[in-house]
Amino acid sequence: MKFIDIATLDVQGGNGGKGCISFRREKFVPKGGPNGGNGGNGGNVKIRSDRNLNTLLDYRYKSHYTATRGEHGKGSNKHGKRGKDITLRVPVGTIIRDAETEQIITDLTEHGEHIIVAKGGRGGRGNAEFATPTNRAPRYAEPGGEGEARKIILELKLLADVGLVGMPNAGKSTLISKISAAKPKIADYPFTTLVPNLGIVKVRDSKTFTVADIPGLIEGAHEGKGLGIQFLRHIERTSVLAFLIEATDEKPRATFKTLIDELRNYNPAILDKSKLVVFTKKDVADEETIEKLNSFSISNDIPTLVISAVTGEGIREFIDCAWEKLMLERSEAE
Ligand SMILES: Nc1nc2c(ncn2[C@@H]2O[C@H](COP(=O)(O)OP(=O)(O)OP(=O)(O)O)[C@@H](O)[C@H]2O)c(=O)[nH]1
Ligand SMILES: [Mg+2]
Numbered sequence: 001m002k003f004i005d006i007a008t009l010d011v012q013g014g015n016g017g018k019g020c021i022s023f024r025r026e027k028f029v030p031k032g033g034p035n036g037g038n039g040g041n042g043g044n045v046k047i048r049s050d051r052n053l054n055t056l057l058d059y060r061y062k063s064h065y066t067a068t069r070g071e072h073g074k075g076s077n078k079h080g081k082r083g084k085d086i087t088l089r090v091p092v093g094t095i096i097r098d099a100e101t102e103q104i105i106t107d108l109t110e111h112g113e114h115i116i117v118a119k120g121g122r123g124g125r126g127n128a129e130f131a132t133p134t135n136r137a138p139r140y141a142e143p144g145g146e147g148e149a150r151k152i153i154l155e156l157k158l159l160a161d162v163g164l165v166g167m168p169n170a171g172k173s174t175l176i177s178k179i180s181a182a183k184p185k186i187a188d189y190p191f192t193t194l195v196p197n198l199g200i201v202k203v204r205d206s207k208t209f210t211v212a213d214i215p216g217l218i219e220g221a222h223e224g225k226g227l228g229i230q231f232l233r234h235i236e237r238t239s240v241l242a243f244l245i246e247a248t249d250e251k252p253r254a255t256f257k258t259l260i261d262e263l264r265n266y267n268p269a270i271l272d273k274s275k276l277v278v279f280t281k282k283d284v285a286d287e288e289t290i291e292k293l294n295s296f297s298i299s300n301d302i303p304t305l306v307i308s309a310v311t312g313e314g315i316r317e318f319i320d321c322a323w324e325k326l327m328l329e330r331s332e333a334e
Pocket of ligand 1: 311
């Protein structure tokens, strides 16, 4: 299944009901006063975050939502009922933007948060409300207000624990396919992965973490080169970043720097995350290279591993290392 993480919706609040023009008609009261009731307010369109959901898939099939209108006012001072609200449920982590201004309206980060995205129109006042000493029988009532109409964009950032970043062809998708049930497309050409993949990794017992494989990054990605950096939003909320670099890369340090620079250009805060460096495709590197990589070091707090998804070497260590970093991040977050 393709991971749908963006959806554009047209939302509209219900119109307000019309105010009523009506006069009392009673025996023995020849000129009854005005008794037209108010129209009900239109319903609102609301969005609520729900931890039981994890995609925006539903919104691909239905993208127009209009709340019901308020009932019109009636005679005998009866007010119209308000229109029903519509509540759209979205996964926790969904960002809502106004499609026109692209401004973020809100960021739903907790379960059960909700927001009105399109307000219903106000009910019009009935003629009873317009009676004054000089005009005791107004033949006027307000129409209902129009419901607010708006185009919004829902955007979901994957809530993965560990994000895999690397140049195209580094072996990101191969790794996720070895450590989880995710079955992404793997090929020996760059930009095989076009949409992010999410996998669940079993550590041991019932312990698991989630990992995100994103499309490859290249120098200039922040200017739109390659597939650009649009996918980096998926790793903004991961706790740990694994930098995958091919063991046969002749300039691993420069590659690491390029990746760091691209992330920094997107959002410098991403670099505060725990990091690990993972050299991939150990099986095709020569002894000398492997030896060099074994002593490769960026800094004390960035572990380095050399793995092969083909032979399975180092995979267990990768899982353990990522888990350890994750536990550290979690305990610091508490
Ligand atoms: N020999 C060897 N080949 C590998 C290993 N891991 C991945 N490959 C190969 O490297 C190529 C690229 O692998 P992918 O997993 O598609 O790379 P990616 O980083 O996801 O690439 P993009 O999606 O294009 O960014 C494929 O031909 C894989 O079979 C490995 O450990 N050893
Ligand atoms: Mg890939």
